[in-house]
Amino acid sequence: xxxxxxxxxxxxxxxxxxxxxxxxxxxxxxxxxxxxxxxxxxxxxxxxxxxxxxxxxxxxxxxxxxxxxxxxxxxxxxxxxxxxxxxxxxxxxxxxxxxxxxxxxxxxxxxxxxxxxxxxxxxxxxxxxxxxxxxxxxxxxxxxxxxxxxxxxxxxxxxxxxxxxxxxxxxxxxxxxxxxxxxxxxxxxxxxxxxxxxxxxxxxxxxxxxxxxxxxxxxxxxxxxxxxxxxxxxxxxxxxxxxxxxxxxxxxxxxxxxxxxxxxxxxxxxxxxxxxxxxxxxxxxxxxxxxxxxxxxxxxxxxxxxxxxxxxxxxxxxxxxxxxxxxxxxxxxxxxxxxxxxxxxxxxxxxxxxxxxxxxxxxxxxxxxxxxxxxxxxxxxxxxxxxxxxxxxxxxxxxxxxxxxxxxxxxxxxxxxxxxxxxxxxxxxxxxxxxxxxxxxxxxxxxxxxxxxxxxxxxxxxxxxxxxxxxxxxxxxxxxxxxxxxxxxxxxxxxxxxxxxxxxxxxxxxxxxxxxxxxxxxxxxxxxxxxxxxxxxxxxxxxxxxxxxxxxxxxxxxxxxxxxxxxxxxxxxxxxxxxxxxxxxxxxxxxxxxxxxxxxxxxx
Ligand code: F6R
Numbered sequence: 001x002x003x004x005x006x007x008x009x010x011x012x013x014x015x016x017x018x019x020x021x022x023x024x025x026x027x028x029x030x031x032x033x034x035x036x037x038x039x040x041x042x043x044x045x046x047x048x049x050x051x052x053x054x055x056x057x058x059x060x061x062x063x064x065x066x067x068x069x070x071x072x073x074x075x076x077x078x079x080x081x082x083x084x085x086x087x088x089x090x091x092x093x094x095x096x097x098x099x100x101x102x103x104x105x106x107x108x109x110x111x112x113x114x115x116x117x118x119x120x121x122x123x124x125x126x127x128x129x130x131x132x133x134x135x136x137x138x139x140x141x142x143x144x145x146x147x148x149x150x151x152x153x154x155x156x157x158x159x160x161x162x163x164x165x166x167x168x169x170x171x172x173x174x175x176x177x178x179x180x181x182x183x184x185x186x187x188x189x190x191x192x193x194x195x196x197x198x199x200x201x202x203x204x205x206x207x208x209x210x211x212x213x214x215x216x217x218x219x220x221x222x223x224x225x226x227x228x229x230x231x232x233x234x235x236x237x238x239x240x241x242x243x244x245x246x247x248x249x250x251x252x253x254x255x256x257x258x259x260x261x262x263x264x265x266x267x268x269x270x271x272x273x274x275x276x277x278x279x280x281x282x283x284x285x286x287x288x289x290x291x292x293x294x295x296x297x298x299x300x301x302x303x304x305x306x307x308x309x310x311x312x313x314x315x316x317x318x319x320x321x322x323x324x325x326x327x328x329x330x331x332x333x334x335x336x337x338x339x340x341x342x343x344x345x346x347x348x349x350x351x352x353x354x355x356x357x358x359x360x361x362x363x364x365x366x367x368x369x370x371x372x373x374x375x376x377x378x379x380x381x382x383x384x385x386x387x388x389x390x391x392x393x394x395x396x397x398x399x400x401x402x403x404x405x406x407x408x409x410x411x412x413x414x415x416x417x418x419x420x421x422x423x424x425x426x427x428x429x430x431x432x433x434x435x436x437x438x439x440x441x442x443x444x445x446x447x448x449x450x451x452x453x454x455x456x457x458x459x460x461x462x463x464x465x466x467x468x469x470x471x472x473x474x475x476x477x478x479x480x481x482x483x484x485x486x487x488x489x490x491x492x493x494x495x496x497x498x499x500x501x502x503x504x505x506x507x508x509x510x511x512x513x514x515x516x517x518x519x520x521x522x523x524x525x526x527x528x529x530x531x532x533x534x535x536x537x538x539x540x541x542x543x544x545x546x547x548x549x550x551x552x553x554x555x556x557x558x559x560x561x562x563x564x565x566x567x568x569x570x571x572x573x574x575x576x577x578x579x580x581x582x583x584x585x586x587x588x589x590x591x592x593x594x595x596x597x598x599x600x601x602x603x604x
Contacts, residue, residue, distance in 0.1 A: 002078060002079065002093075002598075003025025003027075003029055003078065003107075003206055003207070003210070004025070004076070004077070004105050004192075004204075005018050005025060005077050005204065006018060006075065006076035006105075006183055006185065006203070007021075007076075007202070008073065008202045009201030009202060010073065011201070012040065012073055013069075013071065014037060014073050014074055014075035015037035015051070015069035015070065015072060015077075017075070018075045019035055019059065019069075021205060021210040021211055022035075022077040022078070022079055022210070023059055024207075024209045024210050025206060025207055025210050026058060026079050027266075027404070027598070027600075028081065028207070028598050028599055028600050029079050029080050029598040030593050030598075031080045031081055031082045031087040032054065032055060032079070032087055032088075032091070033058075033059050033077065033079040033092065034053060034054030034078055034080075034092045034093050034105075035053050035054075035094070036052045036076050036094040036103045037051045037070055037072040037075040038074040038178070039051050039071070040070070040071045040072055048178050048179070049100075050096070050100060050176055050178045051070045052096060054089050054092035054093070054094070056092065059079070076094065076105050076174045076204075077105070078092075078105040078107075083109055083132070084113075084131050084133075085130030090129045090130075091130055091131050093105045093133060095131060095133050095137050096137055097125070097138050097140065097141030098124075098141065099141065101177060102137045102138075102140040102141045102144070102175065102176070103137060103175070103176045103178075104133060104136045104140070104173060104175050104176075106132075106171055106172070106173050107171065107172040107190045107206060108169060108171035108188075108190040109170060109171075109604070110133065110167050110171065112167065112168040112169070113132035113133075113135045113167075116135045116167075120135065120142060125138040125141075135167075136163060139162075139163035139167075140163045143159035143160075143162050143163055144177070149179060150179045150180070153180065153182050153228060153230055156177050156182055156228075157226075160175050161236075161241060164226065165238065165239060169188075169189075170188055170189030170360065170604075171187070171188050172185070172186070172189075172190035172192040172206060173187075174204060182228055182229060182230045183202070183228075184226060184228050184229070185226065185229070186221075186225070186226035186227075186238060187221040187223060187224075187225055187226070188223050188224055189360065189386075190358070191207070191358050191600075192205070192206060192220075193207070193218050193384070194220075194227060194233070195208070195214065195215045195217065196215060196218070197211075197215045198215075200231045201215075202229045202233060203215065204227070207600075208251055209258035209403075212255045212258065216251045216252070216253065217248050217249070217250055218249055218251055218384070223386075224237055225237060225244060249384070251383075253401070257400045257401055258400075258401040265404065265581070266402075266403040267408065267490070267584075267591040267592055268591075269404075271408045271409070271447075271581065273399070273400065274409050274412050274447065274574060275440075277413050278412060278436060278439065278443060279437070279440050280398040280399060280400075281398060281412075281413035281416045281420075282416050282437070284395060284417070289420065289421065291393065292395060293421055293425040295393065296321075296329070296425050297325075299349035299375070300346075300348050300349075301343060301347075301348045302350075302351060303330045303331070303337075303340070303344070303350045303351070304318070304330065304418075305331075305350055305353070305362055305365045305369075306354060307333055307334045307354075307361050307601065308407075309355075309407045309482055309485055309486075310353045310354050310355065310359070310362070310407070311331070311333045312479070312481050312482040312485070313353050313411060313415055313478075314331035314332070314333075314353055316478045316479065316569055317329060317331060317351075317418045317422070318330070318331050319474060319475035319478070320419050320421075323422075323475070324422040324428070324566060325422050326426070327422075333361070334352075334361030334365045335361040337361075337364070341365075341372060344372040344373070344374045346372075346373035346374075347373075347375075348369070348373070349375050349377060350365070350366060350369040350374045350375070350377065351379065352376070352378045352379070352387050352391070353414050354379070354380050354381075354385075354387055355382070355399075355402055355407055356382050357378065357386055358385050358386050358600050359600070359601050360601060360604050361604060363386055366378075366390060376390060376391045376392050377392065377395075378391040378393075379394075379414060379418070381402060381410045383396055395417060397413040397417060402599075403592065403599070404592045405490075405593060405597050406489050406580065406581075406594065408486075411482065412570050415570045416439075416567070416570060419435075419567060420432045420433065420436060423435070435565050435566055436567055438567075439564040439571060442562035443562075447574070451578075452582075455575055455579050456582050458545065458557050459583050459586055461557075462516045462543075465515070465516055466494060467493065467494040467495070467496075467510065467515060468517065468518070469484075469498065469510065469516070469537075470484050470495065470497040470498070470519075470520065470576070471497070471499070471503060471518070471519055471530065471534070471537075472500060472520035472526075473500040473533075474524065474525075475569045476521070476568075477497075477498075477500075478569075479569045479572055480497035480499070480518075482497070483518060483520065483576040485497075486576055486577055486580040487576070489580075489597060490591045491587060492587065492595070493583065493587075500529065500533035501533065503533055503536065504536060508537070508540065511537050512540070514541065514543050515537075516542070516543045516545055517537045517543065517545065518545045519531070519533070519544055519546050519547065519548070519555075520572045521546060521547065521548035521552070521572075522548075523549050523563045523565075524565075531554055534546070534552075534554045543556050544557070545557045546558045547561055547572050547575050548561065549561055549562060549563035559575045561574070
């Protein structure tokens with residue numbers, strides 16, 4: 001979580017540049033933000049300073065315009081998703097050491113900050129925030145204590161490295177020192193990418209779109225690595241101090257893809273992009289697909305692992321493989337994996353599904369599986385992400401940047417690719433392609449303004465309800481869970497998903513007159529039964545919203561979806577995405593940055 005960006009180069013508006021870049025990372029966290037600029041010293045021999053400004057809330061356009069930043073060629077900025085310490089200006093990053101000599105920005109969690117803080121306080125350090133981060137600034141300052149005035153690149157680097165070796169936990173760090181012109185970045189578990197501009201110009205950020213308008217040439221920091229950036233750069237291992245050589249990679253991503261364009265919100269733009277993204281997800285190299293399918297059919301147990309929405313796609317994979325390939329695969333949420341790791345051995349296969357490729361719980365599950373000898377396979381959207389790079393085999397969703405916190409186009413791309421893999425494992429790749437190409441073309445027809453208007457009418461009708469429910473059977477059960485997540489996270493209406501058959505075992509007690517209940521229907525052998533469940537709800541006063549290929553008598557409101565056979569979970573979730581978006585807008589919520597959430601969950 002948390003967005004971080006830094007710049008070092010010839011431009012003198014470094015502060016402004018990092019703040020504009022930070023706006024593009026706000027989806028990673030938006031509780032508070034801050035910037036640090038190494039001020040240009042106007043008078044010769046005058047002591048240099050680091051200017052720091054921090055605020056709570058999202059970065060407002062107006063606020064940015066009004067902000068008076070000093071000129072400087074070195075700056076860094078941070079947008080926070082609070083973990084340790086409330087959302088206050090004090091707890092916002094950057095954090096400085098006592099003498100403002102060292103300033104840091106951090107994404108992650110320092111697990112041993114309390115004993116370190118106590119130790120430093122005994123040595124006379126005064127802490128002003130409740131965060132775990134501040135300890136890093138004081139630690140580096142302590143290591144620089146014996147050096148007065150300007151410090152060399154090596155001295156600063158050694159002080160930072162020594163401090164990092166005392167910290168336990170996951171992090172991406174940026175360090176600046178008022179007595180040095182060098183920027184230091186370090187990584188253990190949270191993403192950091194270095195952008196190489198023209199003329200010794202460097203960018204460091206948690207995601208590429210933050211600096212994509214300046215450069216598409218990047219180097220990835222791996223775990224346990226740090227980079228020191230002066231006029232030149234040098235990578236080294238944090239533990240050993242040994243230098244590391246890195247390859248520069250050119251990224252083929254267009255800056256416009258990460259912009260809203262004509263849409264009011266990223267969420268709507270990304271919903272509409274599903275006209276193309278399904279095609280892009282299934283347009284894979286046949287050899288790669290067959291290799292993955294073979295890995296699944298030959299594995300000694302396959303475990304699909306993911307979190308949140310991606311976790312629901314993992315559940316859907318169980319149904320796809322069972323129905324199509326007649327195979328058993330397991331699905332586990334990343335955060336629950338530790339209880340199942342005992343079953344992993346050499347020959348087991350783990351398949352991580354993730355949009356970002358950075359989710360800490362999923363990464364930790366993969367690391368645990370890797371230690372036990374499992375083969376790792378990933379299905380990710382972000383190329384070059386941690387999961388992408390740690391996998392033995394990786395398949396990309398090719399959905400383009402997904403910026404809205406609520407996942408939409410990445411979800412359907414994950415569903416499409418997983419379904420295609422099930423067909424491939426059954427030796428029916430061409431049949432799978434045909435089903436999905438047909439579904440993609442039907443989605444193209446479905447996503448038109450009239451369709452949106454029809455769903456808007458429903459949103460207007462139910463916008464003030466307290467609770468709503470979603471039911472489905474078969475593969476529509478994980479889709480009901482996913483539908484509930486979508487409704488919860490952007491509309492803030494209490495929503496829950498259930499397996500249709502489970503309702504009568506308890507949850508049906510929640511239904512009263514007018515309670516909206518979405519029923520996900522596919523034209524398959526679950527149809528009759530789920531319609532009976534809808535009847536049971538209706539008999540208790542529930543308001544039945546049918547998402548189905550055909551109008552059924554039990555529906556009070558019908559949202560048509562095309563009949564696309566086994567791809568039906570993909571088309572069924574789309575109207576719920578639209579409904580969630582419209583409810584959010586009608587309820588005056590920000591659908592792109594819902595409260596308490598962040599796009600990339602890099603903490604446990
Ligand atoms: C909800 C949503 C989240 C993510 C989850 C995993 O709309 O997007 O539940 O699915 O945080 O994220 P990734 O896919 O990046 O691993």
